[in-house]
Amino acid sequence: MDDKIEKTEAEWQKDLDPATFAITRLGGTERPFANKYWDEKKPGVYKCSNCGLELFTSDTKFDSGTGWPSFYDVMNSKNVITKEDNTGGMTRVEVLCARCNAHLGHLFPDGPKEKTGLRYCINSASLNLETDK
Numbered sequence: 001m002d003d004k005i006e007k008t009e010a011e012w013q014k015d016l017d018p019a020t021f022a023i024t025r026l027g028g029t030e031r032p033f034a035n036k037y038w039d040e041k042k043p044g045v046y047k048c049s050n051c052g053l054e055l056f057t058s059d060t061k062f063d064s065g066t067g068w069p070s071f072y073d074v075m076n077s078k079n080v081i082t083k084e085d086n087t088g089g090m091t092r093v094e095v096l097c098a099r100c101n102a103h104l105g106h107l108f109p110d111g112p113k114e115k116t117g118l119r120y121c122i123n124s125a126s127l128n129l130e131t132d133k
Contacts, residue, residue, distance in 0.1 A: 005051050005100040016050065023125040024050050024102040027087065027094075032067025035124035039063075044131035045075065046122075051100040053079050055127070056120065062112060068105065069122050072115040082107055095120055102126055 007015070012025045022028040032038070037046070046056040046069070056071040064070035074080050078098060085094035085106065093107040104126040111119035 003099060007100075012050070020049055020125045023123045024104075027085075027103045028123075029105075030068075030123050030125055035068065037069040037124040037127055037129060038067050040069065040129060042129065042131045044129050046071075046127045046129055048097040048100060048102055048104070049126050049128045050102040051097060052128070053097055053099040055079055055097065055104070056122070058129075060115075064111070064119055064121070066119075066121060069124055069127065070111070071120040071122065072111040072118055074120065080104070095122065097126075 009025065013021050016024065019030070023030060040061075043058045045054050046058070047054050054075050057075050060071045060073045062070055062072060081096045081098045082093050083096065085092045095104040095107050096102060097104060105120065105122035108119045108121060109117060111117050
């Protein structure tokens with residue numbers, strides 16, 4: 001990604017509301033079934049809430065039953081990065097925005113088998129939905 005965005009923690013904290021900062025910059029997680037997009041059905045593009053990079057489309061969103069927005073694929077593989085996450089006493093795959101390094105959520109191998117078999121379990125606070133006009 002050529003247009004990386006790098007800010008200090010203080011700059012991010014100034015630019016983001018406290019919940020979005022805690023989730024996207026500190027690696028937090030929002031509560032299931034009590035977040036903005038877990039049950040959203042409107043068509044559109046989900047963008048990074050920190051930098052506006054396009055991440056997912058509503059076409060790949062599915063109801064995983066987990067209470068978080070879930071997608072079986074990314075919009076562009078260059079727009080997300082993954083890395084091993086060993087926090088919380090478990091090993092998972094963390095999903096990050098490739099432009100600003102915002103924590104988006106985690107990737108699991110239990111998505112729809114007829115699609116990719118993947119489940120990108122993403123925090124609503126890390127997303128902004130741009131609906132189709």
